[in-house]
Amino acid sequence: MIYTVTLNPALDKTIYVDNFSLDEVNRVLALREDPGGKGINVTKVVEALGGSSEALALLGGSVGARIQQMLDAAHIKLHAFQVAGETRTNTKVVDEVRHTNTDINEPGPTVSEADLDSMLQVLLDLICPQDIVVLSGSLPAGAPADTYRTWIEACSAAGARVFLDASGEAFEKGLEAKPHLIKPNEVELGAMLGRALDTDDKVVEAARALVEDGISCVVVSRGGDGAVYVDKDHVVVARSPKVKVASTVGCGDSVVAALALGADTSMELDDLLVLAMATGSANAMQSGTQPAPLELVESLKEQVTFA
Numbered sequence: 001m002i003y004t005v006t007l008n009p010a011l012d013k014t015i016y017v018d019n020f021s022l023d024e025v026n027r028v029l030a031l032r033e034d035p036g037g038k039g040i041n042v043t044k045v046v047e048a049l050g051g052s053s054e055a056l057a058l059l060g061g062s063v064g065a066r067i068q069q070m071l072d073a074a075h076i077k078l079h080a081f082q083v084a085g086e087t088r089t090n091t092k093v094v095d096e097v098r099h100t101n102t103d104i105n106e107p108g109p110t111v112s113e114a115d116l117d118s119m120l121q122v123l124l125d126l127i128c129p130q131d132i133v134v135l136s137g138s139l140p141a142g143a144p145a146d147t148y149r150t151w152i153e154a155c156s157a158a159g160a161r162v163f164l165d166a167s168g169e170a171f172e173k174g175l176e177a178k179p180h181l182i183k184p185n186e187v188e189l190g191a192m193l194g195r196a197l198d199t200d201d202k203v204v205e206a207a208r209a210l211v212e213d214g215i216s217c218v219v220v221s222r223g224g225d226g227a228v229y230v231d232k233d234h235v236v237v238a239r240s241p242k243v244k245v246a247s248t249v250g251c252g253d254s255v256v257a258a259l260a261l262g263a264d265t266s267m268e269l270d271d272l273l274v275l276a277m278a279t280g281s282a283n284a285m286q287s288g289t290q291p292a293p294l295e296l297v298e299s300l301k302e303q304v305t306f307a
Ligand SMILES: Nc1ncnc2c1ncn2[C@@H]1O[C@H](COP(=O)(O)OP(=O)(O)OP(=O)(O)O)[C@@H](O)[C@H]1O
Pocket: 184, 185, 186, 221, 222, 223, 224, 225, 226, 227, 240, 241, 242, 243, 245, 248, 249, 250, 251, 252, 253, 255, 276, 277, 278, 279, 280, 281, 284
């Protein structure tokens, strides 16, 4: 089973504005709302790919209730943990004239250590050895900076393979517990290392160092340029299909979902990376944070190449 954890979920409100302008009145042409937050997105995409995943999320207030209803309607299995306060609404501004995607993410409610402890306990009761646990997204206020490290240690000790997709201090502290797989994008990894990772070679070198440091699989996504995969036996540079982009929100989550499904079904490495790149690009073609249909993912697979 693939379990995902979203400590700071969001209702994603995607608004479409042509020629988005600062200091001016902008008129919204269309909008849509999706249940979001990185882990929830991973579960949605695993299910859309035909796999099986359950999401665990901290939810609060009417926005939290709305997210739960939307996931129920989509038949997504959710373990909801109530927190005080209101789950955040994240605004995504898509400008199809200027070809920009702008994220305005709220901080979300403050959670308590008791909220986190009871959720972790339920997760530990659920997981079996070899299960995959995906920890992704920002930490809510109130969560200690080393929350992911604590959770990785506990889930790894229970025999699960932990995937970590986070950034900043939460990511750096999480690395200390040696998750099974990490999927930073090149900007997040570059920020951590204090240098630009703008070529395949630079990304490969950085990923190799992390593998030598004890992370089994390092996947660095590079937006429209694809991704670099490194483990102790392989270095693969994969190129994603060129597609017409509707919204890049959730592309990274789609890649993580494909990697989790591939690991859960013991997929061959080439097939795994073809699926991951096709799923990422198919997501870029969708508006809002909605998973791409399986048929679209399948049709893009033949355009994935290896450098
Ligand atoms: N413009 C694009 N065209 C085609 N494919 C894309 C594009 N942007 C992203 N992708 C696909 O999605 C994958 C992940 O993208 P990216 O590196 O932007 O992830 P990310 O920054 O973690 O995303 P996010 O944080 O928005 O979820 C890429 O490896 C690629 O397969």
